[in-house]
Amino acid sequence: MRTEEKVFFCIEKYQxxxxxxxxxxGLSGGxxxxxxxxxxxxxxxxxxxxxxxxxxxxxxxxxxxVRDEEFSKAVCKKLEVPFTVFHYDVPQIAKEEKLxxxxxxxxxxxxxxxxxxxxxxxxxxxxxALAHHENDNAETVLHNLMRGSGAAxxxxxxxxxxxxxxxxxxxxxxxxxxxxxxxxxxxxxxxTDSTNEETEYTRNKIRHQIIPVMEEINPQAVSxxxxxxxxxxxxxEYLQEQTDILYRKYVKKTGDTFCIAKECFxxxxxxxxxxxxRVLEQASKGKKNITATHIEAVRRLFKGRTGASVSLAWGLxxxxxxxxxxxxxxxxEENGIYTLEWETFPYEKQQIPEKTYTKWFDYDKxxxxxxxxxxxxxxxxxxxxxxxxxxLKDYLIDCKIPRQERDKLTLLTDGSHILWVVGYRxxxxxxxxxxxxxxxxxxxxxxxxxx
Amino acid sequence: MRTEEKVFFCIEKYQxxxxxxxxxxGLSGGxxxxxxxxxxxxxxxxxxxxxxxxxxxxxxxxxxxVRDEEFSKAVCKKLEVPFTVFHYDVPQIAKEEKLxxxxxxxxxxxxxxxxxxxxxxxxxxxxxALAHHENDNAETVLHNLMRGSGAAxxxxxxxxxxxxxxxxxxxxxxxxxxxxxxxxxxxxxxxTDSTNEETEYTRNKIRHQIIPVMEEINPQAVSxxxxxxxxxxxxxEYLQEQTDILYRKYVKKTGDTFCIAKECFxxxxxxxxxxxxRVLEQASKGKKNITATHIEAVRRLFKGRTGASVSLAWGLxxxxxxxxxxxxxxxxEENGIYTLEWETFPYEKQQIPEKTYTKWFDYDKxxxxxxxxxxxxxxxxxxxxxxxxxxLKDYLIDCKIPRQERDKLTLLTDGSHILWVVGYRxxxxxxxxxxxxxxxxxxxxxxxxxx
Numbered sequence: 001m002r003t004e005e006k007v008f009f010c011i012e013k014y015q016x017x018x019x020x021x022x023x024x025x026g027l028s029g030g031x032x033x034x035x036x037x038x039x040x041x042x043x044x045x046x047x048x049x050x051x052x053x054x055x056x057x058x059x060x061x062x063x064x065x066v067r068d069e070e071f072s073k074a075v076c077k078k079l080e081v082p083f084t085v086f087h088y089d090v091p092q093i094a095k096e097e098k099l100x101x102x103x104x105x106x107x108x109x110x111x112x113x114x115x116x117x118x119x120x121x122x123x124x125x126x127x128x129a130l131a132h133h134e135n136d137n138a139e140t141v142l143h144n145l146m147r148g149s150g151a152a153x154x155x156x157x158x159x160x161x162x163x164x165x166x167x168x169x170x171x172x173x174x175x176x177x178x179x180x181x182x183x184x185x186x187x188x189x190x191x192t193d194s195t196n197e198e199t200e201y202t203r204n205k206i207r208h209q210i211i212p213v214m215e216e217i218n219p220q221a222v223s224x225x226x227x228x229x230x231x232x233x234x235x236x237e238y239l240q241e242q243t244d245i246l247y248r249k250y251v252k253k254t255g256d257t258f259c260i261a262k263e264c265f266x267x268x269x270x271x272x273x274x275x276x277x278r279v280l281e282q283a284s285k286g287k288k289n290i291t292a293t294h295i296e297a298v299r300r301l302f303k304g305r306t307g308a309s310v311s312l313a314w315g316l317x318x319x320x321x322x323x324x325x326x327x328x329x330x331x332x333e334e335n336g337i338y339t340l341e342w343e344t345f346p347y348e349k350q351q352i353p354e355k356t357y358t359k360w361f362d363y364d365k366x367x368x369x370x371x372x373x374x375x376x377x378x379x380x381x382x383x384x385x386x387x388x389x390x391x392l393k394d395y396l397i398d399c400k401i402p403r404q405e406r407d408k409l410t411l412l413t414d415g416s417h418i419l420w421v422v423g424y425r426x427x428x429x430x431x432x433x434x435x436x437x438x439x440x441x442x443x444x445x446x447x448x449x450x451x
Numbered sequence: 452m453r454t455e456e457k458v459f460f461c462i463e464k465y466q467x468x469x470x471x472x473x474x475x476x477g478l479s480g481g482x483x484x485x486x487x488x489x490x491x492x493x494x495x496x497x498x499x500x501x502x503x504x505x506x507x508x509x510x511x512x513x514x515x516x517v518r519d520e521e522f523s524k525a526v527c528k529k530l531e532v533p534f535t536v537f538h539y540d541v542p543q544i545a546k547e548e549k550l551x552x553x554x555x556x557x558x559x560x561x562x563x564x565x566x567x568x569x570x571x572x573x574x575x576x577x578x579x580a581l582a583h584h585e586n587d588n589a590e591t592v593l594h595n596l597m598r599g600s601g602a603a604x605x606x607x608x609x610x611x612x613x614x615x616x617x618x619x620x621x622x623x624x625x626x627x628x629x630x631x632x633x634x635x636x637x638x639x640x641x642x643t644d645s646t647n648e649e650t651e652y653t654r655n656k657i658r659h660q661i662i663p664v665m666e667e668i669n670p671q672a673v674s675x676x677x678x679x680x681x682x683x684x685x686x687x688e689y690l691q692e693q694t695d696i697l698y699r700k701y702v703k704k705t706g707d708t709f710c711i712a713k714e715c716f717x718x719x720x721x722x723x724x725x726x727x728x729r730v731l732e733q734a735s736k737g738k739k740n741i742t743a744t745h746i747e748a749v750r751r752l753f754k755g756r757t758g759a760s761v762s763l764a765w766g767l768x769x770x771x772x773x774x775x776x777x778x779x780x781x782x783x784e785e786n787g788i789y790t791l792e793w794e795t796f797p798y799e800k801q802q803i804p805e806k807t808y809t810k811w812f813d814y815d816k817x818x819x820x821x822x823x824x825x826x827x828x829x830x831x832x833x834x835x836x837x838x839x840x841x842x843l844k845d846y847l848i849d850c851k852i853p854r855q856e857r858d859k860l861t862l863l864t865d866g867s868h869i870l871w872v873v874g875y876r877x878x879x880x881x882x883x884x885x886x887x888x889x890x891x892x893x894x895x896x897x898x899x900x901x902x
Contacts, residue, residue: 145679148671150682223599232605237721270682
C-alpha cells in the first residue's frame, strides 16, 4: 500500500476524523509532523473537516528555534493551513517550576493545544493529531516488554487515546523510513529537530542497537511488532470490559471499604488479578505503581484464614473476613502520608530516645513553618556536623530506595530543608545539641515501634 | 531465592510432579539437562516419585557422541538415577526420510521418550522433564514478537504442555548463567554440546546481539520477559475458555458446514477473531497457518450482503447467508491440493494455449510416475533450455511467495522433479518442443481461467 492509502485506511479504520471535526496538528517542523500535516491536507480532499497547525517555540536553542518557527510557518503557508505559533521560555519555566526541559516542554505544548482548542468556537469534535509512527510504537513495546509489562504495556501506543478520544495518531502504521521517503517523493523538506537526537539512553539503545538486528532477522519486524501490539491492546480492552462485569458481580463498596466476595475466587486466576487491580486502583484513587506483588498478596488472602491481613502501599490494608476480602484505607495515612503528632517541651538534658518513628528536634532552628508532604524538586538535608548539604534525591539513591518508593515517602519539612525522612534519617541541622533549649517531639500516629 | 528454591517453587506452583509419578529426564550431558537431573534428585528428598534418565546417542559426531554417552552414564551412576541409552543413526535416518538432522533428531528423541514411558508398567502419571530455561523462553518470545504473533506466541514456552500435560519444564524461571553457576557450586561438571553452538541464525542473533543489549538497559530483562510471557499465556488460556463459551453459543455444525450465527457480530472484535480462528481450525482439521488476513476476510462477511463469499486456504469457503456466515470445505480441494484432470493426445503442431491453469507437457519425458502433492525437501525444476536445475525452494523465494504459502502450493511431480508449480511456472525440461510426440494436457478442475 502507498503511504497515503495506509494512513487514510488507519484514519477510517479507527474513525479518527468524523465529518465537520477540527483537527489540530502539533507541527515541530520535523519530518514526522510535516508528513502528518501534508497527509491530513490530502485527506481533506475526501472528508470535510478543519485543519490547523500549532507550532510551539520552546526558546531552547535560539537560532535553531527561529529557523524551526519560520520553516513551520512557510510549510503552512504553502499548504494553506491556518498557523498559530506560541512562544514559551521553556528554560525559564523549567527553572521556576523545577522541572526537566523535557517535562516543561510537554507541559507548554499541552497548554498550547488546549488554548487552540478553546479558541475554536464553532461546533464539531476537536482532536489533536500526533505524529507517532510505527518505529515509536515498536520501541515502546520493546521497552515495556523488557520491564515485564502486562497486556496494557505490550499494547504499545494506541491509535486513539485520551479523554474523549481526543488524541489521534494517523501515522501509527507507517515506518520512520517511509515518512522520509514520502516527503522526498513529494518534494517537501523538513528540519532536523535536534531535540529528537538527544533522546534518552534506553530509547537510543533500542532504536540503534536492537531494532536494526531485528530487521536483519525479519525486514518487517517493526510492522510485525506493531501488529502484535494492536492485537494486545484489543485484548486488554476486552479484559477491562470483562473486569467491569466481574466488578459489578463481586465488589461492594460500603463507605471507604471495598468488599470482594469470595465467589470471585472461582474465576480464572488472570481475571482475579485484573479484578484486584481494579479495586486497588479505585481504593488508592488512581495511584500508579500497583505491582504484581500487591495483587498476589491480596489474591493469597482468599486462601488465608479469617483475620489474615496485608498492608499494601498508599495506606491500604486488605483483610480476610469469612472468605471475602475487604480493602480499606487506613484513615490516618491519606495520600500515603503518615499523620504526625507533635509536642514541644523544654530540653532538660533528658536521654534522647532512639526510635524509628519518634524523633526529637531542636525547635529553635526551624526557620519557616513546618509541613508534612511528599518530596519536591530542590529538597535537601544536612548530612554532617559541618553543615554539608545533600540533595534529598541523592540521599534516597544512596539508601537504595527504589524510585517508585521515593515519591511515597512522608517528609517533615521546613521549606526545602527536610527535617525528617520518615522511616529514615533526620537532618543533622535540627539535631538536639547541648545548646538546644526547646524540644520538638514528633511521632508517627498509629505505628508501633519495634524496639 | 536460591536456584533450588526457585525450581521447587516452580514445580509446586504448576503442580508438575504429583506424588507417585514417574519423571523421565532427557539427559544430553549438557549443563541444562545435568542441572535438571541434579535438582530433581534433590527434590526427591521432599516428594515421592520415580526419576529416570534417558540419553539418546544420535551418532552425529562419532567421538563426541561416545564421550557424551559415557559422561551421561557416569552422572547417573553418581546420582543413582536409572539410566537408559538409545542409539539412532540420525544422519542415516535424515537421509532416508529426507529430513534435516535437527528434525530427525527431534523425532528419534520423541520415540525414545515414548519407549521409556511405555516400559514403565507400574501405576502413576508419567512425565518428561525438559530443560528449557528462562533465556530459551525470552528468545522464543522475542522471536515470536518480531513475527507479529498473538497472545499465544507472546506467551512463549509453557511450564507444562503436551497432551495430558506430560511435558514439564522445572527450569523455566532459571537463567542460563544461573544454571552453570549452580553446577559449579555443586562441583558437578558437564559436557559442551556442540549441536547447541550451531543453533540457527535467528536464535543466535537474538541470543548474542539482542539480549545482551536488553540486559544493559535492564539487567533483569530476561526475567521480566519471562514474567510478561507468563502473564500472556494465562490471558491466552482465558481467551480460549471464553472462545469455548462463544463457540457453544454461536456455532452450529451440520454435516461439513459450520454456521456462525450473526449475533456473534455483537461481541468484541477480538473475540470474533478468536471464534473465527477456532472455527477455521476445526473446519481445516487443525491446519496451521491461519492468518489474520483469513480471519479478517471472514469477519468482513458479516458486514457483506447475502451470497457474498470468500475463498480461504485449505479448500475452505465462507459464505454469507442471511447474516450468518457458513464455512465449508470444497470437496475437490481436500488438503488444499487442487484436483488436476489430464488427457494425452498426439502432438500435431497445434497452437499451445497460454493459460494459467491449463498446461501442456512433453509426455515422453516423464521418467517415473506422476503425482500431485505439496512440496518436499529435494524438489527442483529445470529453469532454462540448457537444463539448469534450480531448487524449488529458491524458485519460490525468487517469486517472493511467502513461506506460509509455499507449503500450500499444489505441485505436479515426477519424483523430485517438478513439472508444474500450479499457478506458477512449469519446468523447462517438460516443455513441448518440435521433437514432442505425445502431449500430456493437465487442467485444474473447477478453476475458471481469466483470459
